[in-house]
Amino acid sequence: xxxxxxxxxxxxxxxxxxxxxxxxxxxxxxxxxxxxxxxxxxxxxxxxxxxxxxxxxxxxxxxxxxxxxxxxxxxxxxxxxxxxxxxxxxxxxxxxxxxxxxxxxxxxxxxxxxxxxxxxxxxxxxxxxxxxxxxxxxxxxxxxxxxxxxxxxxxxxxxxxxxxxxxxxxxxxxxxxxxxxxxxxxxxxxxxxxxxxxxxxxxxxxxxxxxxxxxxxxxxxxxxxxxxxxxxxxxxxxxxxxxxxxxxxxxxxxxxxxxxxxxxxxxxxxxxxxxxxxxxxxxxxxxxxxxxxxxxxxxxxxxxxxxxxxxxxxxxxxxxxxxxxxxxxxxxxxxxxxxxxxxxxxxxxxxxxxxxxxxxxxxxxxxxxxxxxxxxxxxxxxxxxxxxxxxx
Numbered sequence: 403x404x405x406x407x408x409x410x411x412x413x414x415x416x417x418x419x420x421x422x423x424x425x426x427x428x429x430x431x432x433x434x435x436x437x438x439x440x441x442x443x444x445x446x447x448x449x450x451x452x453x454x455x456x457x458x459x460x461x462x463x464x465x466x467x468x469x470x471x472x473x474x475x476x477x478x479x480x481x482x483x484x485x486x487x488x489x490x491x492x493x494x495x496x497x498x499x500x501x502x503x504x505x506x507x508x509x510x511x512x513x514x515x516x517x518x519x520x521x522x523x524x525x526x527x528x529x530x531x532x533x534x535x536x537x538x539x540x541x542x543x544x545x546x547x548x549x550x551x552x553x554x555x556x557x558x559x560x561x562x563x564x565x566x567x568x569x570x571x572x573x574x575x576x577x578x579x580x581x582x583x584x585x586x587x588x589x590x591x592x593x594x595x596x597x598x599x600x601x602x603x604x605x606x607x608x609x610x611x612x613x614x615x616x617x618x619x620x621x622x623x624x625x626x627x628x629x630x631x632x633x634x635x636x637x638x639x640x641x642x643x644x645x646x647x648x649x650x651x652x653x654x655x656x657x658x659x660x661x662x663x664x665x666x667x668x669x670x671x672x673x674x675x676x677x678x679x680x681x682x683x684x685x686x687x688x689x690x691x692x693x694x695x696x697x698x699x700x701x702x703x704x705x706x707x708x709x710x711x712x713x714x715x716x717x718x719x720x721x722x723x724x725x726x727x728x729x730x731x732x733x734x735x736x737x738x739x740x741x742x743x744x745x746x747x748x749x750x751x752x753x754x755x756x757x758x759x760x761x762x763x764x765x766x767x768x769x770x771x772x773x774x775x776x777x778x779x780x781x782x783x784x785x786x787x788x789x790x791x792x793x794x
Contacts, residue, residue, distance in 0.1 A: 417536045420761070425745065429755035440782035442770040443755040445581065446649040447729070449699055451684075455646060458687030462680050471676040474667050475502025475655070479682050482689045483655050486640075490613075491624040493638065495657045501666045502685075504677045506611045506641035506654030511537050513607055513637050513656060514573070516665045518543040522572040527558040528763035529732065531581045531609070535763075546571070547763055552723050552734070556583040560594035567602055574599060576625065577609040579616060582762045582769040583732045584725025586616055589623040596625055596632040606636040611654070614645035614696050616727040617704045626658075634659065644728075645696050646688040653677055653685040703729050706772040706779060713783040719790050729773045732759075736766030738790065744768070747793075752785040 759767030
């Protein structure tokens with residue numbers, strides 16, 4: 403029989419698989435074989451969703467909230483998001499400027515599809531979250547990577563941004579705190595970037611999903627809050643996945659220019675329609691949770707940060723920049739070889755899952771999630787240290 407010749411969309415052919423999901427799948431495979439795997443690969447809190455949120459979802463089911471909602475989210479949830487932005491971020495949005503989607507990833511995807519035309523450039527500082535460039539490729543755009551360095555705490559400077567603009571530049575994607583580095587932009591750093599974007603009429607997609615998980619300050623700044631000019635250019639993205647340990651519920655949201663968000667609505671109308679109605683009820687309950695519950699989880703992550711950094715301090719072959727937020731330690735493993743190969747050998751030799759930096763645009767580095775218990779952190783770092791001693 404002749405082989406069928408498949409015709410696949412050329413943009414989709416350019417899209418790379420997710421390295422984070424690949425390593426996570428390998429860890430699950432080893433666990434299914436009975437191996438004791440320490441998983442530093444996961445990008446989600448290891449805590450259960452709070453009972454009050456789960457009960458809200460159960461009540462929604464029992465009350466028959468199992469039908470379609472408006473594609474952009476229920477009025478009640480969007481009203482609550484308006485309140486959240488006002489109280490937490492000093493941002494004044496109307497419900498008509500907000501679209502609730504199937505996770506913050508989906509919100510970013512929608513915005514990129516709406517804002518990008520064939521050949522448009524999107525500035526993406528490295529290291530970056532693995533999905534940003536692939537989303538741009540799907541839209542027909544061109545990711546333009548700007549390399550940040552450990553010397554600058556892996557943060558984009560205004561000078562770098564200005565030097566990398568072109569007539570094709572359309573968007574800057576900015577994550578604060580960052581996945582994978584955990585770096586947090588200060589108000590002054592954001593202001594400098596905002597000035598460049600306003601001067602050159604560049605949109606900003608501000609990924610703020612880790613906003614609630616910052617450790618050394620309570621002063622979090624949303625770039626859109628700086629002034630009316632950058633507000634008009636910014637699309638603020640957030641969600642309930644990280645702060646409320648609700649990764650599987652798939653609720654994120656974006657806010658920005660009403661006309662653009664209207665196009666996001668149209669795109670969502672014809673793709674996913676509404677996010678899960680039950681998850682929306684749970685998200686509404688999450689946004690009504692006392693802030694002390696989120697702070698308690700943040701405090702545990704801070705303790706784990708102290709633990710994992712202290713353990714790596716005794717491994718001279720590995721260095722890191724101290725994360726200010728999220729729950730990742732981004733380590734320089736370059737003295738040990740090519741990072742993808744090292745990650746493969748570590749999971750195969752000592753059953754510890756870590757994510758190689760290639761997928762984040764940072765060869766030589768590794769991302770380790772400390773969203774796991776103190777005992778597993780100690781065991782995992784001990785195994786890595788032993789592996790390094792045996793292979794140095």
